[in-house]
Amino acid sequence: MASWTRRTVATVFVGTAIAAGVATPASAQPVNDQDGLVNVAIGDVTVLQDVNIGVAAQVAATICGVKVGPVAVLGQAVDRSGDTQTVCETDQGPVRLVQN
Incomplete structure (x- = not known):
């Protein structure tokens, strides 16, 4: 049972890290002079x-x-x-x- 819990926690942690890694570059992009x-x-x-x-x-x-x-x-x-x-x-x- 402990092995299953560890895998579940690891999967959630990796999924969160990947999601954060995907979101981070978008916020780090330079701001363009978009004024319409x-x-x-x-x-x-x-x-x-x-x-x-x-x-x-x-x-x-x-x-x-x-x-x-x-x-x-x-x-x-x-x-x-x-x-x-x-x-x-x-x-x-x-x-x-x-x-x-």
């Missing part, structure tokens, strides 16, 4: 600065003639990662979502 705001640029000109992702997605989608949903996803990715995303190409230059 991005810029919209056409070519070299910023046409909207520090606007809500939804507004930026509406404007960029209208300019590009595409659906808003995918553009909003791009805006969220820009806000999270800081990477610039091109929505489409126009005669005036690329329509880009840029981290503010």
Whole structure:
């Protein structure tokens, strides 16, 4: 019986340690500047600065003639990662979502 108890306690301890190990790296990740705001640029000109992702997605989608949903996803990715995303190409230059 003692062997069964030891195995049970060891299993619970190992399970808890694994769960804590999985949770710890997530809390140690650097904090990004996620504020829900991005810029919209056409070519070299910023046409909207520090606007809500939804507004930026509406404007960029209208300019590009595409659906808003995918553009909003791009805006969220820009806000999270800081990477610039091109929505489409126009005669005036690329329509880009840029981290503010």
